[in-house]
Amino acid sequence: MSLKAFHLVFVVVVLLISLGVGAWGVRVQQVDGQGWPMQLGIASFAMAAITAVYGVWFLKKLKHVSYA
Amino acid sequence: MSAAATEIPYDMEPHPLTRMYNGKFGIWLFLASEIMLFGALFSSYVLLRVGAPEGTWPIIGAPTVLGHEILNVPLAALNTVILITSSVTMLMSWYYLKLNNFGKGQLFLLLTVLLSCSFLVVKYFEYNSKLHHYLVEFDAPLVVDGEQVSYSRTYPTANGERTVHYLHGHITETVKDEDGYVEYYKFAADPRKPDHGHGHEGDAGHGDAHAGEHPEIELRPGDYRRMSNWGPAGSTFTGIYFTLTGLHGLHILGGVVVMVYFLLTGGSMWKKLPDKYANRIECTGLYWHFVDLVWIFLFPVLYLL
Structure with a gap:
């Protein structure tokens, strides 16, 4: 597996964990009523969106680099 | 020994078995x-x-x-x-x-x-x-100038319940005697913990109600049961x-x-x-x-x- 392939795995993991942290923040805010987990959740959702956009950009930019 | 004999194989080109160069495999x-x-x-x-x-x-x-x-x-x-x-x-x-x-x-x-x-x-x-940052444990509530500065938590034990009194804060100065032993610590306590009542059960009812600033207090060895920072042993x-x-x-x-x-x-x-x-x-x-x-x-x- 090349660095390109590992980076793709990395981006997918970051995307999934960002979505997970976002969902966690919303849930904790609903259960505990604390403000900062919600802020962290919103930031995580924003991070997930940025990561998704970056992922597409990265795939286009390294189109000619091998995965092997 | 020739240079070819000491050359590391598959240093840049892929190995036929692993299909990657040896450094990457390593x-x-x-x-x-x-x-x-x-x-x-x-x-x-x-x-x-x-x-x-x-x-x-x-x-x-x-x-x-x-x-x-x-x-x-x-x-x-x-x-x-x-x-x-x-x-x-x-x-x-x-x-x-x-x-x-x-x-x-x-x-x-x-x-x-x-x-x-x-x-x-x-x-x-x-x-x-x-x-x-330090956590100090006491067997009894710590009272300074008529005001209780510690907060308490009660834990279930095999024989019933056990209440421990706590204080968080920083050591601002360590005063030692002539022999080099600690006489007392000047301790800046954190504001007392407020009640934790965010839908959790357990010890929530045992916390003290009010949070506020505390003056610097003197802690002598023997006044407390345990003092530990928030380090690995905390x-x-x-x-x-x-x-x-x-x-x-x-x-x-x-x-x-x-x-x-x-x-x-x-x-x-x-x-x-x-x-x-x-x-x-x-x-x-x-x-x-x-x-x-x-x-x-x-x-x-x-x-x-």
């Missing part, structure tokens, strides 16, 4: 051992947490003694963003070397080093605040927290050393064997991505859940 074997190392520590974390008595593990909103307030979530979130960005710069360094652009490759490698150092600086501040949680984050920090430091070495010596290697240099940066990048992935799992596991 780094993947190393990363496999790293997965086992961190996997064992994550398993230890899970077992310690599952086995912890109720009310003793710092969960957000729960009335624990060493609660989530010892964890700086904004700083950890900042460090997460820093490491994710460093993975991107690491990839770009390799990418530009593959395009035969040595200047940009080294520039992105330098950016990766700077981001890694930022991570370590943030970590230093995080550790420093914990190591200078609690089971801080022990596993420092073990995991400390080991991860050492991996970051190791990566920085390797990258600085390539920044300093990369020029001469690039002139002789540019492909070999790009391969070395790829191996460094694989290691770096692994270290970043470890942190991405550590952050929610230690700081949020």
Whole structure:
């Protein structure tokens, strides 16, 4: 597996964990009523969106680099 | 012995069996051992947490003694963003070397080093605040000038219940006698903990109601049962927290050393064997991505859940 392939795995993991942290923040805010987990959740959702956009950009930019 | 005999085989071209050059195969074997190392520590974390008595593990909103307030979530979130960005710069360094652009490759490698150092600086501040913060345990409530400054928690025991009184704060001065023994500590107490009533049961009703500023007090050995900073010996949680984050920090430091070495010596290697240099940066990048992935799992596991 090349660095390109590992980076793709990395981006997918970051995307999934960002979505997970976002969902966690919303849930904790609903259960505990604390403000900062919600802020962290919103930031995580924003991070997930940025990561998704970056992922597409990265795939286009390294189109000619091998995965092997 | 001829030069051909000492040449390392498959240094740049793929090996027919592994279909990768030997350096990359080596780094993947190393990363496999790293997965086992961190996997064992994550398993230890899970077992310690599952086995912890109720009310003793710092969960957000729960009335624990060493609660989530010892964890700086904004700083950890900042460090997460820093490491994710460093993975991107690491990839770009390799990418530009593959395009035969040595200047940009080294520039992105330098950016990766700077981001890694930022991570370590943030970590230093995080550790420093914990190591200078103390938890003091008392058998009876601590009263200063007629006001109770400690707060209490009651734990279920085999014989009923046990109430412990706590005080958090900083040691501002250690006063010693002529023989060098500690006479007393000047202790700046944190504001008393408010009640934790965010829908959690357990000890929530045992906390004291009011939070406020406390004056500096004198603590003499014998006045308290136990005094410990929020370091590795503070609690089971801080022990596993420092073990995991400390080991991860050492991996970051190791990566920085390797990258600085390539920044300093990369020029001469690039002139002789540019492909070999790009391969070395790829191996460094694989290691770096692994270290970043470890942190991405550590952050929610230690700081949020």
